[in-house]
Amino acid sequence: xxxxxxxxxxxxxxxxxxxxxxxxxxxxxxxxxxxxxxxxxxxxxxxxxxxxxxxxxxxxxxxxxxxxxxxxxxxxxxxxxxxxxxxxxxxxxxxxxxxxxxxxxxxxxxxxxxxxxxxxxxxxxxxxxxxxxxxxxxx
Numbered sequence: 001x002x003x004x005x006x007x008x009x010x011x012x013x014x015x016x017x018x019x020x021x022x023x024x025x026x027x028x029x030x031x032x033x034x035x036x037x038x039x040x041x042x043x044x045x046x047x048x049x050x051x052x053x054x055x056x057x058x059x060x061x062x063x064x065x066x067x068x069x070x071x072x073x074x075x076x077x078x079x080x081x082x083x084x085x086x087x088x089x090x091x092x093x094x095x096x097x098x099x100x101x102x103x104x105x106x107x108x109x110x111x112x113x114x115x116x117x118x119x120x121x122x123x124x125x126x127x128x129x130x131x132x133x134x135x136x137x138x139x
Contacts, residue, residue: 026050027070029061034103036136038087046095047112051085052077058085058102064116076117078110080124089138097125101135 031040032051041050043065051060058081063071083103091097096112108124 022069024068026063026068028073029071030073032058032084034084034086036086038137042088042090042098044090044095047090047098047116049078049088049090049098051088054079054084057082058100058104060085060088060100062098062112062117062121067116076120078112078117078121080108080110080122081106083134086134086136087138099138101138103134105129105131105134107131107135107138 026048029050030053032053034051041048043049046065048063048065049060050063051058054077057079059077059079061071061075061077063075078098078100081100081102081104085100085102087101089099091099096114097109098112099107099109101107107128109126109128110121111125112121
């Protein structure tokens with residue numbers, strides 16, 4: 001019996017990865033430590049959103065894709081939840097609308113300015129209340 005038929009050959013055996021250059025990376029982002037079965041970031045063609053550590057509630061960063069490198073600790077955040085943010089997701093039809101779900105049992109829909117944040121965003125477009133448990137998945 002031939003071993004060639006037993007051992008499968010990977011079609012990716014000639015693929016090799018390369019590290020990304022530092023000028024294409026995001027550095028010094030305080031990613032949230034809240035564990036939940038959701039992603040901690042969401043990306044669309046204009047922005048990158050990342051759930052971050054925040055005192056006194058939940059917050060997330062919204063960065064233009066062109067802004068790479070070290071992110072200042074004082075960079076404006078989207079904050080309005082009273083509990084940690086568990087999930088975020090962009091609107092598939094509008095690149096400036098994002099929804100966030102939190103442990104405070106609310107979903108908030110946010111309108112991001114076209115050029116990104118220049119000051120903290122604290123007023124959502126709409127607050128969806130009525131959930132009896134924390135909102136861990138936005139779909």
